[in-house]
Amino acid sequence: MMNSKSQANIKDVAALAMVSTATVSRYLNGNLKRMSTATATRVKAAIEKLNYVPNAAARQMITKQSQLIALIVGNTDDYFSTELFKGVSSILEANGYIGTMFDSDSDIVREKHLMETVNSHGFDGLIIQPFSTVSEIKTLMSRDVPIVLADRETPQAPWPQVVTNNFDAAKQATAYFVRQGFTHFIVLTSELAVATNRRERYRGIKAAAQNVDVLEVSESSYNHKRIHKQLIELLMRDTERTVIFSLKERWLLEFIPNLVLEGYVDNIKATATAFADTETARRIEPKLKLISQDPFLLGASAGEVMVNDLTGHSDRNQAVIVVPAKFG
Structure with missing residues (x-):
């Protein structure tokens, strides 16, 4: 019997629910089509009884996804950047993703370092207010992950852009x-x-x-x-x-x-x-x-584009979404 002081693992959940660990994994990833309602109910009850918390690293190894999206902003001294992040986060979190904000501090060298960090740490996607060129972004973001450009018109970019007029x-x-x-x-x-x-x-x-x-x-x-x-x-x-x-x-x-x-x-x-x-x-x-301007709406639009790409509802075309500014 499992020690009450030890942390439950996926095998403990599977044993209590009388299913395989693969079934528990499918349940955790929301793939309920391949199990009966009764099975899903037993797995849910076992998770709750054991207070099981999925290990994020282990889950990432199985799904190949971290559920983390990086946002690199130009400068957090600007209200625009923080509102942009709030807009991005509002959409990401509603769809099961978490946004992580990085500040390039208007320094292109720092921005490149941050892109290298994002590229090597398993983020599922990148939203960026870029100072770097298209070729520089391509080189630094060598993994095939969705990229959305925000607030900077970037001609010839192969990624979606969300900008102001x-x-x-x-x-x-x-x-x-x-x-x-x-x-x-x-x-x-x-x-x-x-x-x-x-x-x-x-x-x-x-x-x-x-x-x-x-x-x-x-x-x-x-x-x-x-x-x-x-x-x-x-x-x-x-x-x-x-x-x-x-x-x-x-x-x-x-x-x-x-x-x-x-x-x-x-x-x-x-x-x-x-x-x-x-x-x-x-x-x-x-x-x-x-x-x-409406930086929150601009961020929310960028977040929606990212989610659509991650869930297979986008072809990563070169569409430019314009969130108009109003004068008056």
């Missing part, structure tokens, strides 16, 4: 401000060359405006006073009405409040806008018109 939203917002008489635009952004979504937003602004300055802020290290001073210099240099266009909410929250308090952003001579992810941005100055 970055170019169109930026162009629409810029055209609105031009109609209101604003003709000078200061683009406040992380390094443009690093991420495709930033470049698409910048391209949208350039498509609707002529007088555009760019002020790049390093995500890893920057001098707040210096950036603040540069913004004031750009605002004062030009006699035209100016829009400070932040390509991410973080920089709007970081730099615009002081400019509002000091009177530089008054919605007459100068105003500001941004791709925003929270209501916090609107509280800075209720009159600001912003581009609202």
Whole structure:
């Protein structure tokens, strides 16, 4: 008889239920079509009586699946990344999978290391906000697992993509401000060359405006006073009405409040806008018109694409799903 202090194993469950260990394994994996209702009931009762907890490692060896999905985000300092993860997790967990978030911290070297880790640790799939190229992802993710790209338009990618309408939203917002008489635009952004979504937003602004300055802020290290001073210099240099266009909410929250308090952003001579992810941005100055993204929905859509692939309902085509941002 099994010692009451020892942990029950699959053989103990099989013995108590009077079935084979293969039958218990099928029950644990939800494959109930190959057993009678009475058999399933006996297995369930045995599991409950013995307080049996399946060993995840052993189960993975049998099923060849870990039920774990990796999400590599660009930067957890951004609200966007955490909401993206919540959206992904909401779908994964409803379908029996667990999402694990990794932060590349906007560092392409770190991102590559994280992909190597995901590739070698048995994750069933990868959702990523990529800085790396398609060829780099292919090389680092050598196992044949589903991959979904999120928030970064990646031309020629062989995997599904879930993105925002970055170019169109930026162009629409810029055209609105031009109609209101604003003709000078200061683009406040992380390094443009690093991420495709930033470049698409910048391209949208350039498509609707002529007088555009760019002020790049390093995500890893920057001098707040210096950036603040540069913004004031750009605002004062030009006699035209100016829009400070932040390509991410973080920089709007970081730099615009002081400019509002000091009177530089008054919605007459100068105003500001941004791709925003929270209501916090609107509280800075209720009159600001912003581009609202929905990172939770974007994440949930990426999670749904991943689940469909894992369950055989996707052909891994090059479909691009667009979760539109709204300006207003």
